[in-house]
Amino acid sequence: MGIYSGTASYQRYRTAEKPPENIKEFVLEKLKNFSFREIDPGTITEKSAGWVSAENMASTFFDDMHFAKDPYLVFSLRVDTRRIPGLAMKAGLLKEEIRFKEGTGKDRLSKQDRDMLKEEVWQSLLKKVLPTPAVYDVCWNSQTEEILFFSNAKSANDEFVTLFYRAFDLKLVPLVPYELADEIVQKKNRSVTLENLRVDFVDG
């Protein structure tokens, strides 16, 4: 569901500052530097986010410049997340509590003991959990400096804005009603502020 197929859901953004002139080379370098890296199963990493090809979510190869479709730059944000199901965590913790009580001869667990067991169980289970990938297309029009991010989910948009800033060192402004109205009013008369604009449909 994005730029290539299905119905499209998106949020519009614009870069707050002007990107460099050599935009294709600039984007290529940043896509490579901030490309997606799979989570190492032996670690306790919960999440990994980075850029992948919009044509193949398993590919982080950008050198052939396939992402540059003049005047657009098209790539995807991939976010892999590992999450332990609640019941699996509960079962694992109860099992470890029994083992701990048997091993130490304690009848009750202190808060410290429980926290330590919880951390151990969490770490051991997380290493067994497969990451769940999510992919969101990004389409950057280098002429209009408008960027479409193909998701309406708040968490995905937050992830995108954060990674975009880290990768490209460019802040994104969401094209929400206030920003768009501000642009329109500024084009017409710079002395008017939006605070004075309001529409009443009914009295009171």
Added chain:
Amino acid sequence: MDRDDLRKQCSFGKDFLTYICYISDKNTGVMNIPSSDEPFTLWLDGKIVMADDRDPPPNTVTYSGDDFTVDELKQAIRSGKKVKEARLRIEQGSNLWSFGLKAERFEIASVKIDIPQTNDMDERFFDRILSIEALNRILDQLYDFFISEVYEKKWQVEGYPEFQSWLKKTV
């Protein structure tokens, strides 16, 4: 008040959606926007969410399907509700878009792009992005038209009385 607060408190999105529902009904769908290259039609397309969030908790009503009437829209506006979310259908020339629009952040949801499918990835990309950008342009023109109506004080002098007479008229 900083920009983030203004952004959060801004009700332009809801005002805009309410306004275009009114204009669509008043002009039987036909939109003649001065900045638009050619006229287009705009209709509600099966779903509308209206909310009165002046006092918490927000008082929301959702209509979906074909049974929703303009009288229900007017009744909801009279009770202080504004359109928070709507599914719209726009036709311009041979182009047709059906999509959801949410007032708070102008999120575009589930756009059905009515173009022939091709196996060529680049061709498919350009067909779709050009269609999406054409839709965005129409929405920008509509929003510009709406803001101009308010900004140029036309609303108090002409717009509001016309809106009130539309609101009072029942079908």
